[in-house]
Amino acid sequence: MRTGMSRATAAVVGTITIAAVLALGTSGVGAEPLAPGVRGVATRTVAEMKIDGDLAEFRQAFATPVEYFNADLKNRAAQFFYMWDDEAFYAGLRTLDERQADNADDNHLWEGDAVEWYFDTRQNDDFRSATWPHGALGAVHCYWTGYTKDQIAPRFCLRPQFLDQIPKVGVVVGARKIAKGAEVEFKLPWANFPGFKPQAGAVIGIDAELCYSDGAGRTGRSFVFGSPLSVQQPASLGKVQLVEAFKPSHWKQCGPTLMPLRCDTGWEQPVKAAASGCIALPVNHAETVGKVVFRITDLDGKILGDFEAKPEVFEAVGNFVRAAASWPADLAVPGGHQVTAIVYDPAGVELTRIAPRLVSVNMVPGY
Numbered sequence: 175m176r177t178g179m180s181r182a183t184a185a186v187v188g189t190i191t192i193a194a195v196l197a198l199g200t201s202g203v204g205a206e207p208l209a210p211g212v213r214g215v216a217t218r219t220v221a222e223m224k225i226d227g228d229l230a231e232f233r234q235a236f237a238t239p240v241e242y243f244n245a246d247l248k249n250r251a252a253q254f255f256y257m258w259d260d261e262a263f264y265a266g267l268r269t270l271d272e273r274q275a276d277n278a279d280d281n282h283l284w285e286g287d288a289v290e291w292y293f294d295t296r297q298n299d300d301f302r303s304a305t306w307p308h309g310a311l312g313a314v315h316c317y318w319t320g321y322t323k324d325q326i327a328p329r330f331c332l333r334p335q336f337l338d339q340i341p342k343v344g345v346v347v348g349a350r351k352i353a354k355g356a357e358v359e360f361k362l363p364w365a366n367f368p369g370f371k372p373q374a375g376a377v378i379g380i381d382a383e384l385c386y387s388d389g390a391g392r393t394g395r396s397f398v399f400g401s402p403l404s405v406q407q408p409a410s411l412g413k414v415q416l417v418e419a420f421k422p423s424h425w426k427q428c429g430p431t432l433m434p435l436r437c438d439t440g441w442e443q444p445v446k447a448a449a450s451g452c453i454a455l456p457v458n459h460a461e462t463v464g465k466v467v468f469r470i471t472d473l474d475g476k477i478l479g480d481f482e483a484k485p486e487v488f489e490a491v492g493n494f495v496r497a498a499a500s501w502p503a504d505l506a507v508p509g510g511h512q513v514t515a516i517v518y519d520p521a522g523v524e525l526t527r528i529a530p531r532l533v534s535v536n537m538v539p540g541y
Contacts, residue, residue: 206417213412214431216256225359227350232266236420237457240396242496243436253457254382262363268492271355273389276321286387288319294379294408295370302379302408314339320349320358340366379411397535429526435515447503455495464520468499471512
């Protein structure tokens with residue numbers, strides 16, 4: 175395995191341009207249709223990939239936010255990115271983190287700030303099976319981090335008891351610190367999966383788990399597609415399709431991972447009791463979103479109200495943006511309503527609908 179170091183860059187918040195709006199009318203032309211059950215995509219690389227921790231190559235990649243609703247945003251919010259080419263699969267990670275470290279030994283990287291990575295390329299009936307396979311059969315459970323203790327020194331390891339899943343051919347991890355956190359890149363060559371042919375339209379299984387340590391041992395974990403069940407079985411992984419580019423026609427299926435949503439009722443409020451919804455806005459492709467509306471319905475589907483969300487940038491570097499709306503608590507009786515976020519493009523065309531994700535993803539079960 176090789177490791178890469180960093181180079182400086184800057185990030186800006188996406189803005190809507192006239193050209194981008196005009197392009198929306200044709201941007202879905204020629205897009206690959208997504209297979210049933212697909213929840214995310216990996217886009218083909220558009221430039222040479224340098225695994226050095228600089229995520230500049232991922233600027234048009236499909237991205238999934240995590241922990242945008244955590245009370246400690248400056249130490250929890252993060253973004254995963256997904257790309258591929260004929261040589262390898264590439265993942266990127268940008269974190270907000272004031273206490274960066276992985277103090278674990280080389281065989282237990284998940285005990286620090288790290289990624290626990292779940293990957294299944296099998297194209298037969300064993301795809302997303304109920305147990306992880308032993309041997310080089312096309313699936314791997316592994317870990318990667320940008321740190322050795324509190325220094326940038328990337329590392330990679332396989333899951334204990336599953337050390338024969340891949341030969342680790344050409345695996346590379348690169349990392350660098352940024353103003354408010356870090357960026358990490360991961361290259362996993364297809365040579366480790368000889369039974370898989372990378373091509374647009376192929377579907378693989380992925381889960382991306384971010385482990386937090388706050389400078390000590392593991393204190394938290396968050397999952398993009400699944401939950402801690404992914405540790406036990408690949409069946410928990412999300413279906414991810416290899417595509418040439420992320421298109422508006424893909425948003426309907428990918429919306430829930432592209433723009434996760436959470437609803438809650440604040441314990442202290444300056445107004446009469448209100449419930450609220452908060453949704454992550456896309457890291458890339460922000461110009462495709464015109465507005466987000468939270469629709470409240472009763473359990474028979476009757477519309478009780480629509481509430482437009484207002485965006486807020488909680489960290490400009492890296493484009494960490496979410497949007498929120500609130501509504502009277504009496505309108506949405508706990509246990510007696512549903513919330514759906516409806517996302518529209520700038521022309522008012524619906525892109526996707528998203529519901530709260532009722533999955534436990536941290537250290538203990540419970541929502």
